[in-house]
Amino acid sequence: MNLLDVGIVTNRLVLKPISMEYKDNTFLEFTEEITTYMCPQSPREISETEAFIQEGITQLKIGSDLRVVILKKETQEFLGCAGIHNIKQQHPELGIWLKKAAHGNKYGLEVITALKDWTDTNIIYEYLSYPVDRRNIASRKIPEALGGQISREYEYIQIDGNTLYLLEYRIYSSS
Incomplete structure (x- = not known):
């Protein structure tokens, strides 16, 4: 399967493979406020965003x-990024971030x-993993709405010394 050709359309959104076309939007919107409860930290220079996107393309x-x-279907406005990581494994991991103006x-x-x-x-898997900081109530509602159950809790210390208190949800296949 060629993941570069994947396009997913919902009622309001279009999801298309990450590309350098969105490096400026990603750099501007992936701010410290957005990454408060995330493992990755916001980029300080555009070159960090370019490296992130190049890794995604690889x-x-x-x-x-x-x-x-993530783009609004009607206007093509950039809203953020998402992903399914380690899709060849039995426990792929879901992740998402949205720009501040798209929250709510x-x-x-x-x-x-x-x-x-x-x-x-498209994928054979046992369950999807969805890690989220326990303080991020809005993000916790996502796996819970999909029937996700907390499978473990752990702490993750970021490079800057801040601690995340992660809940790892398991979301099982509907099929």
């Missing part, structure tokens, strides 16, 4: 990760539901 080419940009519209649930549906159709 992962698409080798078929290990489906990394996508249930785009996250729409994106993760679409990625789960795509995975159910």
Whole structure:
């Protein structure tokens, strides 16, 4: 399967493979505020964003990760990025971030539901993993809406010394 050709369309959104076309949007919107409860930290220079995108393109080419940009269907406005990581494994991991202006519209649930549906159709897996900081209530609602159950809790210390208190949800296939 060529992940560079994957396109997913929902009622309001388009998910398409990550590309350098969105490097400026990604750099500007992946801010410290957005990464408060995330393992990756916001980039300080555009070259860090370019490296992130290039890694995503490489992962698409080798078929290990489906990394996508999230666009509004009607306007093509950039909203954020999402992905299914380690799709060749039994426990792929879902991840998402949305720019601040896109919060509160249930785009996250729409994106993760679409990625789960795509995975159910195209990948054989035991369950999807969805790690989220326990303090990030809005993000916790996403796996819970999909029937996800907490399988473990652990701490992750970021490079800057901040601690994340992660809950790892398991979301099982509908098929």
